[in-house]
Amino acid sequence: MRCKGDDMSERMIALGKSGDFFGPLYPYIIDDDVTDVDYNGREVWITDSDNCRHVCKDLILSQDFVDQFTGRVANGVSKAFNRQNPVLEAETASLRITIVHESVCLTGRSICIRKSLPYVRLHARQMIAEGYCKEEVLDLLLSCVADHKNIVVVGEPGAGKTELCKFLSGYIPEDERVITIEDTTEWHYPSMHPDHDCLELRINRQMDYTQAIKTCLRLNPKWIMLSETRSKEVVYLMECLSTGVHGMTTLHTSDVRKIPDRMLNMAGNERDAGRMENDIYSFIDVGILVRRRGWKDSMERYQISRYIDQVCFFSREDGKNQVQIVVEDGKVISDAWGERKGTYYEAKVAMG
Known part of the structure; x- marks a missing residue:
């Protein structure tokens, strides 16, 4: 049985393939080197795959186009956009569109178009060469x-x-089954790894994150990829990981040491705080903090670089919850690693 949300999504995808839909923004939409298109009510800013951000001085969006584009997006997803409904969100297979009404965005109507393409932008050699992380x-x-x-x-x-x-x-x-859980398509795991055993679960009004995580356990997963942990689903994520399923997820915080507290806050009163905290230290092994920084180059272009700032290990041993920082400011802490070589497991054993 098809749901109304599915029809809206397919309609949005079909409209998104049309050059008329995006008007003067269309050249940037079809350019794979462009990752973000942002309109702040006055100017259009473009971010490219080289992490360079610049204003399009020769592109001025008329108010007529802004109104028409907003109307197309609203019609595509059958949603209202006005003072009572000031945020409009939509997506295609590779785009996430967010429009904020001028009644709450005092600089003027804001349009943000983010791309999520079915390929990996990070590559090992490039990561090392460009300072994303050390080898x-x-x-x-x-x-x-x-x-x-x-x-x-x-x-x-x-x-x-x-x-x-x-x-x-x-x-x-490839033989380890991966299940991705997302409300907007970002992983593109089957497209990037067509020979791998993978399932994609899509969050909608019929299936929320909590139900999706519970469903995963009946689908024989080896890995669960939760695009972002935002709320009380963190409780069921911990229960899932406690069964021996492995996982990756993301969340918003500014320091890896804040991960347990952030998860506890998201859990709310769904579970005893002490037990939940112990589970976090028991079943979350690694925390990684990614940062970005910006500057202007010699041509006055705004550049952005991303890098791994922190890496930590969580553990619970002898009834004590511990966090071990092994990377700080992008540098391996020598006191944590010493001269030891080998795998993470060997290093963790060596650290005691």
Whole structure:
């Protein structure tokens, strides 16, 4: 049985393929080197795959186009957009569109178009060469995936949390079933890894995150990829990981040491706080903080770079919850690793 939401989504996807739909923005929509298109009510800003951000001085959006585009998006998803409904969201297979009404956005109507394309933007050699992370940090993270560690990637919006998860998930063996859970398509796991055993679960009004996580346990997963942990579903995520299923997820916080508190706040009163905290330290193995920084280059173009700032290990041993920082400010802490080599597991054993 088809639901109304599915029809809206397909209609939006069909409209999104039309050049008339996006008007003067269309060249940027079809350019795979463009990752974000932002309109602040006055100017259009473009972010490209080289992390360069610049204003399009020769592109001025008329109020007529802004109104028409908003109307097309609203019609595509059958949603109202006015003072009473000031935020409009829609998506296609590769785009996420957010429009904010001028009644709450005092600089004028805001349009944000973010792309999520079915390929991985991060590559090992490039990550090292461009300062995203040091080679030993990359080796550490890949060892964590090989050792089936549960990973939480944190950072501010736009830091590149999902992109790092997409990169790491590419090192999961093809015979280990992966189930992705998302409300908007970002992982594109089956498209990127067509030979891997994978299922995609889509969050909608008929299936929320909590139900999706519960359903996963009946689908024989080896890994669960939760695009973002936002609320009380964190309780069921912990229960899922406690069964031996492995996982990756993202959440918003500014320090890996804040991950347990952030998860506790999301859980609310759904579970005893002490027990929940112990579960977090028991079943979350690795925390990673991704940051981004910006500056102007010699041509006055705004550049953005992303990098791994922190990596930590969580553990619960002898009744004590512990967090071990092994990477700080992008650098491996020598006191934590010493001269030891080998896999993450060997290093953790060596650290005691």
